[in-house]
Amino acid sequence: MQNIQMPAFLKKSGFVLALILVSFFLRGVFLTALFPIFDGPDEARHYNTIQYLSEPEEKSWTINERPIKKDKSDIAGYNFSQEIIKTAENIKTNDPGDDLFGIINFSESYIGKSENAINLNDWHRYNENYPPDIAGENNLYHLLCSLIEKSFGQYSILIRFYLIRIFSILLGTAVLFLCYIITKNIGFSEKYSLLLSAIISFQPRFSMHFSYITYDDLLILAFALFTLGCVLILKNGLRRKNVLLALTAMLIGLFTKGTSIVLLTVFIFFLACLFYKKIKNHKIKRAPLLASIILLLVLVFIFQKYFDLATLISGMNFGTLGEYLFKSLTVGRMEITSKTYWGNLQWSSNIFYDFILYFIWAIEIISAIGIAVIIFSKKKIEFLPEKKYILFFLGMLAALQLGIRFYDWQIFSQTGGFDLGTPGRYFLPNIISHFILVFCGLVAFLKKEKYFDISMKVGLLFMFFFWFYLIIDVVMPRYYM
Amino acid sequence: MRHLSEKKILLLILLFGLLLVFYKFISVFYFPDSDWKMSREQKIELEVNKPVIQKFRSDKNNLAALEFLFGRSSLKKVNGKIHFQILEENCTEKIADSYLTPQDINPDDSNAFTFDKIADSENKIYCLKLIFEASDSKTKNPFVFTNPNDSSDNVSLVDVSGNELKNQSLSMRPAYKSDTFWQDATELNKRISQYKPWFLKQYFLGFIIISLMLLSVLLVAILLVI
DSSP, X not given: OOOOOOOHHHHOHHXXXXXXXXXXXXXXXXXXXXXXXXXXXXXXXXXXXXXHHHSOSXXXXXXXXXXXXXXXXXXXXXXXXXXXXXXXXXXXXXXOTTOTTOOBOOOSSSSOTTHHXXXXXXXOOSOOEXXXXXXXXXXXXXXXXHHHHHHTTTSOHXXXXXXXHHHHHHHHHHXXXXXXXXXXXXXXXXXXXXXXXXXXXXXXXXXXXXXXXXXXXHHHHHHHHXXXXXXXXXXXXXXXXXXXXXXXXXXXXXXXXXXXXXXXXXXXXXXXXXXXXXXXXXXXOHHHHHHHHHHHHHHHHHHHHHTTHHHHHHTOOGGGHHHHHHHHSSHHHHHHHHHHHHSSGGXXXXXXXXXXXXXXXXXXXXXXXXXXXXXXXXXXXXXXXOHHXXXXXXXXXXXXXXXXXXXXHHHHHHHSSOSSOOOGGGGGGGHHHHHXXXXXHHHHHHOSHHHHHHHHHHHHHHHHHHHHHHIIIIIHHHHHO | OTTSOHHHHHHHHHHHHHHHHHHHHHHTOOEEOTTSOOOOSEEEEOOBTOOEEEEEEOOSSOXXXXXXXXXXXXXXXXXXXXXXXEEOTTSOSXXXXXXXXXXXXXXXXXXXXXEEEETTOTTOEEEEEEEEEESSTTOOOOEEEEEEOOOTTEEEEEOTTSOBOTTEEESEEEEEOOSSHHHHHHHHHHHHHTTSOGGGSHHHXXXXXXXXXXXXXXXHHHHHHO
16 A cells, blocks of 8 residues: 655644644634533633623722622522623523533524523623622733723623633643643654644643633643743753743743742742752852842742732641541542543543543553653653653642642641542643653653654544544533433 | 554544544434423332333424433442333333433433434323333332423323322423434534524534534644654
8 A cells, every 4th residue: 555645735843733723722612612601610700700800990880798608509699790690590501500411491593592681781790799709809811801801891791701711712722832832842853742732732621621711721821831931941041031931921820820839839949959950060150049049039928928828837737637638649539630630521420431531540650650760761762851851840740739739738627628629620730741741651661763653643543532522422412412 | 454554544543433423422412302391309219110100292303312310329239220111192002112221320410211213203292111120139229300390291290109190290301303414413503502602603603613623633634644
């Protein structure tokens, strides 16, 4: 048989990269249409935050004082805008609660039964009950989204809401682009950089997550940008633009979500390692060293006040640590985290999903062993990134794991339960580091580049089918069939 | 086979996998009647070999499935299968039957008994029987749920003891197919389009779906062969 011939332009990396980004964007737009309004985790609260930030400064309407309700059974009880509450009530399902069998009461046409009422656009879109139920103030993601909300203020909530979802997909598309740049800079070839970016683009949870309104979308972008900054520092040294990139990413993250405190910790540790190496080799002058230390101290001081770390640390209850670890590090809880990291695997009791999950775990365990082998081996593998990058990615994974589990432990100490929990989406900010490590780890056993090449292509096929199967055969039937 | 390069094998896997995904999709390509309410208000235990009988009216043609809710608590200890039969109104002439095992059941979701679509089902009354067939004597009994009956489409419900439960119906939903695949695809497009802005509706939605499919397959095919 003859070899497969393709037109030359199809093989150009610019074309393939564009294909990765455009197809990811289209899949994301499809997912925004697939998920009903306010369906994402705390999505109504995030949208209410955007509406709150879009309110005029002068509050000319009557404001009622009403404490924020914890009961989630009735949206009218939340301190949301009238528009959010009325819209949700008009699209409500026939079935109570968040059960998987609840579906919208559909009409026979392309227009929903209450759609015209929603499009009249005459409900109040400001918060009448204070304090408003919002996801933090002065958050960069919500601030950016409030620009869209204000710019399209004359249109119905359906247009404003779904445009903001589409904006979030653009953030995901930017993450994929950064993934390609990161993989290229750590030493992967053009082909493997494209393959890895494509594999991540088909990770179901990754694309689902960016089709919701949530500040985690900007957080993931901040993590990707920070990873790139640090990779460039590792590659080219402590140049001003690389440091600035990492610092900018850190600031974007810190003004987006508290989780980004992890980035500050990693950055301090990262710089300390670099300085230690330079001091050891007498390669550093005192002035930049002092300037960096002062800058970091200032940052730590600002953000310890911003996140009230002193109270957090003084409130730590080490007596509960043993119980927390015993109860949280179980196979069952790890399974929940894993199922929600890879997609909506918990939506089906199909044994096939358990098989997929255990298959992924097996690959990850093999990779973890492989990473250990690579780190302790003196032999350099040609087509793999240097050890310093691998160590950095491991540090990122460890820091986020510790950070999330630290907060989970704090909540556990206060409530005695897993009120915060460790849903898989919390770990998405490190998806690039995670996937790079998985494929690098396999190389320890595959040895030859040819097998590495096949493993990446099989990984791409697996993730491609996984995406289509989960979205077409699980998510779509759940809402519409 | 030995003449096939690994690239061609990977492309064949891509093609075969896509066919599998769409084959599975076709198997669930029916549309539950969203006017029917489902809830977990009261439960009925399915005792071994004693049928629960529900009579209901089909609102449309092409009745193709019936969805039910099953209880969670005893499911892991259920040894056997649930036999579903759909019969004519007089409960004697069988039209179709099907089975669900406890492994098939997701207690958090509705679970469908599917059968070959009944073409002229509109406004006809059907009798359905749910019968638990145990495979050993140690089994626990599964249970299904009932709703208060507020629809004339739910004609009557008889429990395992043969008593008619007044103003109650099984927590269930009939589901329908269309005459052609294209009509089903249009129905799906209609459902997704509802409560969406104009740029995610109807033709735009169709364009997005077709484009993402083509571009995604093209992307993977290119990456497999470069």
